[in-house]
Amino acid sequence: xxxxxxxxxxRDLSRIPIIPLWGQLIVPLQGDITDAQAAxxxxxxxxxxxxxxxxxxxxxxxxLWLVDSHxxxxxxxxxxxxxxxGTRTVLCGMGADxxxxxxxxxxxxDNVETALxxxxxxxxxxxxxxxxxxxxxEREESRRLADEMLGFVAPPSARSTASSS
Amino acid sequence: MSRGVxxxxxxxxxxxxMTETAARLVLRGTLESLRLSADALGPAELPRVIEALEPAxxxxxxxxxxxxxxxxxxxxxxxxxxxxxxxxxxxxxxSVLPMALDARPTTYLVRTxxxxxxxxxxxxALCESMGGRGYECQKVAxxxxxxxxxxxxxxxxGTIQLIPVHAPRKLLRVRAEDHGRGIPELERVLSGTYRxxxxxxxxxxxxxxxxxxxxxxxxxxxxxxxxxVWL
Numbered sequence: 001x002x003x004x005x006x007x008x009x010x011r012d013l014s015r016i017p018i019i020p021l022w023g024q025l026i027v028p029l030q031g032d033i034t035d036a037q038a039a040x041x042x043x044x045x046x047x048x049x050x051x052x053x054x055x056x057x058x059x060x061x062x063x064l065w066l067v068d069s070h071x072x073x074x075x076x077x078x079x080x081x082x083x084x085x086g087t088r089t090v091l092c093g094m095g096a097d098x099x100x101x102x103x104x105x106x107x108x109x110d111n112v113e114t115a116l117x118x119x120x121x122x123x124x125x126x127x128x129x130x131x132x133x134x135x136x137x138e139r140e141e142s143r144r145l146a147d148e149m150l151g152f153v154a155p156p157s158a159r160s161t162a163s164s165s
Numbered sequence: 166m167s168r169g170v171x172x173x174x175x176x177x178x179x180x181x182x183m184t185e186t187a188a189r190l191v192l193r194g195t196l197e198s199l200r201l202s203a204d205a206l207g208p209a210e211l212p213r214v215i216e217a218l219e220p221a222x223x224x225x226x227x228x229x230x231x232x233x234x235x236x237x238x239x240x241x242x243x244x245x246x247x248x249x250x251x252x253x254x255x256x257x258x259x260s261v262l263p264m265a266l267d268a269r270p271t272t273y274l275v276r277t278x279x280x281x282x283x284x285x286x287x288x289x290a291l292c293e294s295m296g297g298r299g300y301e302c303q304k305v306a307x308x309x310x311x312x313x314x315x316x317x318x319x320x321x322x323g324t325i326q327l328i329p330v331h332a333p334r335k336l337l338r339v340r341a342e343d344h345g346r347g348i349p350e351l352e353r354v355l356s357g358t359y360r361x362x363x364x365x366x367x368x369x370x371x372x373x374x375x376x377x378x379x380x381x382x383x384x385x386x387x388x389x390x391x392x393x394v395w396l
Binding site for chain 1: 187
């Protein structure tokens with residue numbers, strides 16, 4: 001999104017992208033989010049909700065290495081404001097260590113729905129993938145890979161070369 | 166003897182990111198496909214192996230942690246290329262080196278958000294160099310972040326000291342000091358009945374819950390918080 005009226009073009013570099021996708025908004029967070037960026041994000045997201053009429057929003061935090069109580073408060077506030085505008089918020093991509101840490105601290109993101117990854121987040125919002133690989137297929141694939149490595153099943157290509165030698 | 170060392174090191178790194186079984190599987194699968202054997206693996210083959218480990222470990226490692234894994238594997242290349250006159254002690258030498266550098270307490274001045282960010286990164290790096298697991302490093306970094314944030318917003322800044330301790334038990338002690346006006350209603354903050362206007366009022370309580378030992382002194386001339394996370 002371009003903002004030709006922005007007085008500080010350099011500030012746009014630090015702006016967190018908001019991606020409209022199939023009637024939803026996707027907000028990927030990564031690195032260190034400063035307070036200024038967080039404040040900017042909140043107003044940007046709410047403006048985009050109003051503009052696009054998005055019914056749902058997925059906030060992907062897989063790129064954050066640290067989530068503290070302040071960032072949680074920001075996310076909770078963002079979700080609550082979006083809720084007031086009729087938009088559901090799904091938080092996805094939380095790593096195991098981050099989840100354990102937040103749980104130990106007693107932080108509950110009560111009003112925010114959560115999902116494992118972006119795909120699960122979008123499907124929670126009612127986006128259905130057609131002809132795409134489902135999480136089940138992915139899991140099946142990794143199980144097969146593990147079997148291959150254990151030597152239970154020979155990889156298809158290796159089998160053919162082995163029989164020819 | 167020193168030959169098997171490299172694969173042990175690889176396994177050690179992989180185990181930080183997945184279960185031991187998965188790590189063994191990934192390593193074995195990778196070595197087999199490269200037609201290498203675990204005990205004939207030398208520094209010369211390492212770049213190849215590390216390159217092949219990346220796709221092989223993909224299914225077992227959370228996307229967010231993949232860059233971290235790649236960095237640690239590359240770090241092995243650095244240590245393994247050291248002339249191997251060190252004989253069988255190589256793996257310990259490699260892990261002792263950063264520890265020796267970081268063994269002294271380090272103090273970080275916290276005035277701005279960037280300082281806080283720097284302090285928590287340093288806390289995690291120190292914890293990792295001491296051999297802390299992911300969750301422990303995460304606890305330390307998060308707690309440091311909470312304290313730094315409190316110092317900035319309530320005391321106009323402060324200092325955070327990271328103290329690595331190796332004996333009698335391995336732990337990371339963090340001492341945060343400021344000269345602000347202190348924490349009013351400390352009891353309410355620590356009992357969880359306090360809600361701050363901006364955050365969730367969980368900063369200090371969160372630190373207490375994350376740490377294995379926690380102490381706070383506060384008065385009108387300043388606040389000192391000290392906590393330990395056992396590794």
